[in-house]
Amino acid sequence: MSVAPMMDWTDRHCRYFHRLMSRHTRLYTEMVTTGALLHGDVPRHLDFDETEHPVALQLGGSEPADLAASARLGERWGYDEINLNCGCPSERVQRGAFGACLMAEPQLVADCVKAMVDVVDVPVTVKHRIGIDKVESYDFVRDFVGTVAQAGCGVFIVHARNAWLKGLSPKENREIPPLRYELVHRLKQDFPDLVIAINGGVTSDAVVHAELDRVDGVMVGREAYHHPWWLARWDALYYGEPASGLRREEVEEAMVAYMEREHAARGTPWHSIARHMMGLYNGLPGARRWRQVWSDHRLKGEPAREVMRRAHEGHSLALTP
Ligand SMILES: Cc1cc2nc3c(=O)[nH]c(=O)nc-3n(C[C@H](O)[C@H](O)[C@H](O)COP(=O)(O)O)c2cc1C
Numbered sequence: 001m002s003v004a005p006m007m008d009w010t011d012r013h014c015r016y017f018h019r020l021m022s023r024h025t026r027l028y029t030e031m032v033t034t035g036a037l038l039h040g041d042v043p044r045h046l047d048f049d050e051t052e053h054p055v056a057l058q059l060g061g062s063e064p065a066d067l068a069a070s071a072r073l074g075e076r077w078g079y080d081e082i083n084l085n086c087g088c089p090s091e092r093v094q095r096g097a098f099g100a101c102l103m104a105e106p107q108l109v110a111d112c113v114k115a116m117v118d119v120v121d122v123p124v125t126v127k128h129r130i131g132i133d134k135v136e137s138y139d140f141v142r143d144f145v146g147t148v149a150q151a152g153c154g155v156f157i158v159h160a161r162n163a164w165l166k167g168l169s170p171k172e173n174r175e176i177p178p179l180r181y182e183l184v185h186r187l188k189q190d191f192p193d194l195v196i197a198i199n200g201g202v203t204s205d206a207v208v209h210a211e212l213d214r215v216d217g218v219m220v221g222r223e224a225y226h227h228p229w230w231l232a233r234w235d236a237l238y239y240g241e242p243a244s245g246l247r248r249e250e251v252e253e254a255m256v257a258y259m260e261r262e263h264a265a266r267g268t269p270w271h272s273i274a275r276h277m278m279g280l281y282n283g284l285p286g287a288r289r290w291r292q293v294w295s296d297h298r299l300k301g302e303p304a305r306e307v308m309r310r311a312h313e314g315h316s317l318a319l320t321p
Pocket residue numbers: 004005006007008009030031058085086087088127159174199200201202219220221222223
C-alpha cells in the first residue's frame with residue numbers, strides 16, 4: 001500500500017500524520033523538480049521526520065544528469081526510494097518537458113532511469129499513466145514499460161487512465177479520462193518479474209483486495225487524504241499486524257504534540273500542519289463542528305492545544321470509537 005504523491009498535500013506534515021495511522025504504508029513526497037533541488041533550498045524540499053520511513057522522494061525532470069544529481073541528494077538525505085514522475089499533465093510541467101509528456105519518449109525515460117540507477121543504491125521507480133492524449137492501445141504502455149525496465153527500473157506505479165495533454169486541467173485529468181484497470185493487469189501478466197502497482201480511483205477495501213490479487217501494490221491518493229482514518233486499518237488488513245486499537249483522539253493528541261515541537265523548532269504555525277487532518281473524524285457525528293474549530297482563522301493566535309480543547313468542548317467526539 002502507498003499514499004500517492006500529491007502537490008501541496010503530501011508535505012512532511014501530512015506524511016507525519018499518515019504515518020501515525022499506518023506503520024508500513026509507503027509514503028511519497030510531493031513532486032520536487034530537479035531545478036528546485038539543484039538551485040534551491042535543499043533542506044526545505046528534502047527534510048523529513050525519521051518516523052516517515054518508508055518514504056519515497058518523487059522527482060520531476062527530464063535531464064539525466066540533473067536527475068542523477070537529485071537522486072543522489074535524495075539518497076543521501078535518507079529517502080528509501082527515488083520515483084520519477086511520468087504522469088503529471090500540468091501545462092507548467094509540459095513546458096519543462098517532463099511529467100506525462102515523457103511517456104512519448106520512452107528512450108529518454110530509460111536514459112533518465114539509467115543515470116539514476118547508476119548513482120544510487122535505493123530503488124528507482126517510475127509513476128506513469130496508461131497513455132497520453134487519445135492513444136488507446138495497450139502496446140503503447142507495454143512498450144514504455146518494457147523500454148524503461150531494461151534501463152533498471154523494477155517498479156512501475158500505473159495511474160490507470162490516460163493524460164490528455166491539451167484542453168484539460170490537472171484536476172480534470174484525474175477525473176475525465178476513463179479508468180482502465182485491465183491494462184494494468186495485462187502489464188503484470190506480460191511482465192511478471194516487475195513490481196506493478198495500480199493507482200486511480202481506489203476508495204474501498206473491496207477494490208484493494210481485488211487488485212492485490214492481480215497486481216503487486218495499490219497506491220491511494222485522494223481518498224487517503226480526505227478520509228485518512230482508512231489508513232488506520234491497513235497494517236492489520238494488508239501487513240498481517242494485529243488490530244492496533246488506535247483511537248482518532250490519540251492521533252489528534254500526537255499531532256498536537258508534533259505541532260508544539262514544530263513550532264518550537266522552526267516556528268511552524270499549527271494551521272499549516274492541522275490543514276492535513278481535517279478529514280480525521282469524517283463520517284462521525286460532530287465531525288463538521290470539530291473541523292470548523294480547527295480551521296477557524298480567528299484562532300490562529302491560540303496555541304494548538306487550546307484549539308484542540310475547543311474543538312472537543314461541549315460534545316462527545318471524545319467518546320467515539
Ligand atoms: C492535489 C493533488 C496533487 C497531485 N500531485 C501529484 C504529484 O506531485 N505527482 C504525481 O505523480 N501525481 C500527483 N497527483 C496524482 C496522484 O498521485 C494520483 O495519481 C491521482 O490522484 C489518482 O489517484 P487517486 O484517484 O487515488 O487520487 C496529484 C493529485 C492530487 C489530487
